[in-house]
Amino acid sequence: MTSTECTPTVRHAIGSEAAAMVATTLKAISDPLRLRMLSAIAVDPRGETCVCDLAEIADVSQPTVSHHLRVMKDTGLLMSERRGTWVYYRIAPSRKTAVTALLDAFAPAAVVEVPSEGEDRAAALAALDSRVEHLAHELADEMDHLNREHVIAVVRESYTALVRSAKLTQHMIPLTERFARQRLTDLTRDRTTGVPQVLFVCVANAGRSQLAAALVNQLADGKVVARSAGSTPAAQVHPHVRPLLAEIEGDQQAANAFPKPLTDDAVRAADVVVTMGCGDVCPIIPGVQYEDWAVGDPALASAEGVAAIRDDIETRVKHLLNSLATH
Template sequence: MSIQEAEQTTTEACSPVATHAIGLEAASSVAATLKALSDPLRLRMLSAIASDPRGESCVCDLAELADVSQPTVSHHLKVLKDVDVLTSERRGTWVWYRINPNRRGAVTALLDSFAPATVSVPGEDAAVDDGLRPDFDARVTRLAEELAAEVPALDSDVVLSIVRESYTSLARSARVTSALVPLTERFARQRLSDLTRDRDASVPQVLFVCVANAGRSQLAAALVNKLAGGKVVARSAGSSPADVIHPHVRSLLAEIEGDAAGQRFPKPLTDDAVRAADVVVTMGCGDVCPIIPGVRYDDWAVGDPALASRDGVEAIRDDIAARVRTLVDDLLSLTPSHQEQP
């Protein structure tokens, strides 16, 4: 091949195409924000503020996160304020910080999704790449046949579709494929139960929804089920479920439910769950729930356990517990007949 032919080939192979890269101004703004966040102490302070059940944190609380001077803490907080991640308000001697409402979605994504994805969880096996996952088709099909026999009210093809959908949605975030079929069975059973629920003959049902279904919503469901003693049933789901429950939350769930806590796992939100619920409680996930007539919707502004300290998560649990007691009392007072059911 001549030099001229080689140059022509190279030119054809490298023909420019339209680019959809982020604009320079936007890239500069994002880079400045990421640079401000690229400090471990700043991220810890951001997490502490985001997970504070009060919705804000005092500078005196944030100073406890590290053995540094007060001016150093103030410097780091100013950096986060300069990029509009935080806002502040002085009250007397102390300054209080909260997440800028316009940046809350970005902060939630950072703490709920990006951060857990970069931190390995001790004791968990790494997920197998999608292309290397074993073929569970036969086991999933057999599971669908078993469940279809238990729910004769539903067509077997409907059951098979639900089981396959359940498996696929859980597989997207699974770390270990060996547990997929048992998890699929539990998730599919719940969905089938939601599909066949008779509202008139059932106790009230509450669905808690957050982003990752790895913290707040799991705690709320566990607390309802314990407090109500079967007179109210609680479910939980996530708009973008994580692969595992937050470690601090797992330990609190064990205190609430004992061995039964080991059966909990993050689950995706489904229309079936929303339709089956009498009350849907959203917790920092925005407008992700479909609006179903006859379903009551509440929104709880509670702290986020993502990357929070053990003490922080316990404070969030206490906040949720107080709200749960009010909700359960409200539901039972509105439906006195349910109090007589086991």
């Protein structure tokens, strides 16, 4: 006889005190204007923003802007400093990680809808296993200068890494091949020879890092090679970004762009690693130059905002290329 009695189990829920603190913070940023102001401060290259600049975000009075900023300051999200007649705001150091997680991980995932394949995903992935094995042995035969078992392992690992984030299985085999080839190239690259290589890393690899890599490859004319990756890759490149990639790379290449997981080998193969809002996710490799760019997220921006982000990235890319040419 089946029992219908409820059997209580231990639940490791967030504590009441911590829950109250988190709820207070979430309530403070529940207003859309406050979220926009918070994101503007977070990506300001100066590390701070004047209240006079924030007044331009929306058609509201400056006292209204100041009120919203005080609400976020009272919860500990922001710090302020008065200089003359103006007040400057910055993200509190203790909250930078939380703000990054909100703006670069949660927010884009909340606004991007991933299409469904309309099929049983488990069955579809199971059907791909034999094709992955075939691909692994094909690449091992082709790359006979490398250890065969290592090539096969890289292909399998590449497939597994992509499956974690990719929602569509239709193009999984060609994506796995491209990712595995890139990883094998990274594994065998000698940073002391060849043209400089730049790796751009953001959270989702669906916008900023894709744009930056495309711009480097366009502007460098083969004298610098750029790659991109994500600490938590999205299922697809953001729809706002694909038209920009098409303008830079052409329709075919933009259509083939896909988010890629970050690997230690990609970092090790790079001469310069540029992080873009993803925090301290990159391993520290001796001899690799590291930079951090505070750039807005296209997934959260208007059409005008996306264009401004693209222009901002292009300016930074030009400075980077000039620096590489000088050194």
